Amino acid sequence: MNLESLIMIVVLIAIMYFLMIRPENKRKKKAQEMRDSLKKGDVITTIGGIVGKIVSVGKDTIVIETSEDRVRMELTKWAVSTTGVQSGEQPEDKKEKKAEVPEEPVDEIPAPEAEEK
Numbered sequence: 001m002n003l004e005s006l007i008m009i010v011v012l013i014a015i016m017y018f019l020m021i022r023p024e025n026k027r028k029k030k031a032q033e034m035r036d037s038l039k040k041g042d043v044i045t046t047i048g049g050i051v052g053k054i055v056s057v058g059k060d061t062i063v064i065e066t067s068e069d070r071v072r073m074e075l076t077k078w079a080v081s082t083t084g085v086q087s088g089e090q091p092e093d094k095k096e097k098k099a100e101v102p103e104e105p106v107d108e109i110p111a112p113e114a115e116e117k
Contacts, residue, residue, distance in 0.1 A: 035077045038062060047081045 038044070042054045044064065052064030055072065063074050 035080055042083055044080050045082050046079045051085050
C-alpha cells in the first residue's frame with residue numbers, strides 16, 4: 001500500500017465519523033439527558049405511542065397515569081420517546097399545499113349494469 005491510499009482511507013474514516021457516528025452519539029446523549037430529567041407531573045409519550053402524566057419516578061422506571069380513570073402503568077425510562085404529546089401531524093409550513101377541490105356528495109352508489117347475452 002502506498003502513502004496516498006493510506007491517506008485516502010484515513011480521510012474516508014474521518015468523513016464517516018463526522019457524518020454518521022458523531023450525530024448519532026449526540027442524539028443518544030440528548031435523549032438520555034431528557035430521560036434523566038423526567039419529573040412528577042410531566043406529560044410524556046412513549047415509543048409505543050402511549051401518552052400519560054408521570055405520577056412517580058424511580059431509578060430506572062416511571063409510573064404514568066394514562067387517563068381520567070386513573071389507569072396507571074409502570075414503564076422503564078428508556079421507553080419514553082418525548083416529553084409532551086407527540087402528534088403525527090407535520091407543522092403547517094412543511095405540509096404540502098393541495099388545491100382544495102370540493103367533493104360532490106354521493107347519495108347513491110350506481111348498480112353495475114347487467115351484461116347482455
